[in-house]
Amino acid sequence: MKWTHDWVTVRASILLTFAVAVLSIIVGLVHISTGGVDSALAMYVPDGVRRAVGFTGTLTGFTMLGSAYALKQRFRVGWYATAILLPITAIQGLLQVSPFSVPLVAVSVVSVPALFYNRTRFDRTFSPSPTQLAAGIALVTALSYGTFGSYALREEFDGIVTLTDAFYYTIVTASTVGYGDVTAAPSSELGKLFSISVLLINVAAFAVALGVLLTPAIEAQLSKALGRMTDSQFNLLDEHVVILGYGDLTEPIIENLSDSVQFAVITTDESVARRLSDRDIPVLTADPSDEEPLQRAGIADARAAIVATENDAKDALAILTARQLNDEMQILAAAMQRENVAKLRHAGADRVISPSEIGGRLLANSAIGKRDAEAASQQLLGEELD
Incomplete structure (x- = not known):
C-alpha cells in the first residue's frame, strides 16, 4: 500500500480522532471509578491533579466526539478544534500516570x-443555519x-449559595x-413560580435543540429513500471515481x-x-451531462470518470461537461x-473501448483455437484458468 494514499487519508484522520475521543472517555471513567491505578510515576503527580484529569479527560473525550x-x-x-484537543488528551493521559492511559497517549501522538x-x-467553513443559530x-x-x-433569588431557595449551585439547580x-x-423554600411563592418558569423554558429550549440535531438524520433517510447522496457522503469523497450514467456495463464496473x-x-433513473x-x-x-450534479459529486477531486451507457450521444455530452470541470x-x-x-x-x-468489437474479436479468436483469446476471456470474466 502507498502511505500517502492508503494510510494517511482523510478517513484515517477522522477514525483516529474518534478513537482518541472514545479512549479519553473510557480512561477517564475508569480513572474516576477506580481512583486510578498507581504506576512508577504516580509519586510525581499530586493526587488532586490525577483526580482532576480523570474528570476533565472524560469531558475532553465528549468534546472531541464533536470535533470528530x-x-x-x-x-x-x-x-x-482537534488540533487543540489532541495535545490536551495526550497531556491528560500522561498526568493520569496509569497503565490504562498508555493507549490514549499513543493514539493521540499518532493522530497528530x-x-x-x-x-x-x-476546508469547509461552518455557516450555521438560522434554525441552528436560534436553537443555540x-x-x-x-x-x-x-x-x-x-x-x-437564592434567598428564596434552599441549597443555593454559589453560582455553581445555581447552575446545578438549572x-x-x-x-x-x-x-x-x-428546591424553592416551602413558604416562597416567588421561588415556586420561578422554578416552574425554569422548567418550561428549558424544556422548550432543549426540545428545539434536539429537533435541530435530529433534522439532519431525518433528511439523510429521506435522501436515501429518494436515491440521493447525503452531504456526509459527498464530503467524504476524495480521489474517487465518478460513474456518469447507468447501463448494462455499470454493474460490472461497480x-x-x-x-x-x-x-x-x-x-437519471x-x-x-x-x-x-x-x-x-x-x-x-x-442528468450526468449537467454541471451542478457533477460538482456536487466532487468531480474536481475525482481521479477518474467512467461513461458507459447505451447512448453514445448522451455520453459525449457527459464527457464534455466532465472535461470542462476537471x-x-x-x-x-x-x-x-x-x-x-x-x-x-x-x-x-x-x-x-468498443465492447462489441472486443467481444467479437475474442469470440472469433476463440473459435479458431487461439489460446490467448480464451485466457483473456476467462480473466475478464473472473474465471480460473484451466
Whole structure:
C-alpha cells in the first residue's frame, strides 16, 4: 500500500480522532471509578491533579466526539478544534500516570501527524443555519436565565449559595431529574413560580435543540429513500471515481471498483438510484451531462470518470461537461457503436473501448483455437484458468 494514499487519508484522520475521543472517555471513567491505578510515576503527580484529569479527560473525550463529527463534515473549525484537543488528551493521559492511559497517549501522538498531513482537506467553513443559530441562542438564554435568576433569588431557595449551585439547580430542573436537594423554600411563592418558569423554558429550549440535531438524520433517510447522496457522503469523497450514467456495463464496473476505490454514480433513473442507495452506494439522481450534479459529486477531486451507457450521444455530452470541470482526471468511455469511438475521444475521453468489437474479436479468436483469446476471456470474466 502507498502511505500517502492508503494510510494517511482523510478517513484515517477522522477514525483516529474518534478513537482518541472514545479512549479519553473510557480512561477517564475508569480513572474516576477506580481512583486510578498507581504506576512508577504516580509519586510525581499530586493526587488532586490525577483526580482532576480523570474528570476533565472524560469531558475532553465528549468534546472531541464533536470535533470528530466536524472533521467528518470537512469543517475547518473541526480541524482547529482537534488540533487543540489532541495535545490536551495526550497531556491528560500522561498526568493520569496509569497503565490504562498508555493507549490514549499513543493514539493521540499518532493522530497528530495524520491530522496535519491532511490539513488542506478540511476546508469547509461552518455557516450555521438560522434554525441552528436560534436553537443555540435559545439554549444558552434558557440556561443563563435559570442560573443567574436562581442565584439572584437564592434567598428564596434552599441549597443555593454559589453560582455553581445555581447552575446545578438549572441543569437538574431542565433535565426533569429533580433530585430534591435544591428546591424553592416551602413558604416562597416567588421561588415556586420561578422554578416552574425554569422548567418550561428549558424544556422548550432543549426540545428545539434536539429537533435541530435530529433534522439532519431525518433528511439523510429521506435522501436515501429518494436515491440521493447525503452531504456526509459527498464530503467524504476524495480521489474517487465518478460513474456518469447507468447501463448494462455499470454493474460490472461497480463490482470491480467496490473493493479498491471510492466511487459515486450519477443517473437519471430514480428506480436505479433507489436500488443503489439501498446498497449504500453513493448515488445522485440527476442528468450526468449537467454541471451542478457533477460538482456536487466532487468531480474536481475525482481521479477518474467512467461513461458507459447505451447512448453514445448522451455520453459525449457527459464527457464534455466532465472535461470542462476537471481537465486532469482520466475519462474512460465505452462506445456502443464502433464508429463513435473517435467521436468520444474528440469529446474529451482519454480511453474509449468498443465492447462489441472486443467481444467479437475474442469470440472469433476463440473459435479458431487461439489460446490467448480464451485466457483473456476467462480473466475478464473472473474465471480460473484451466
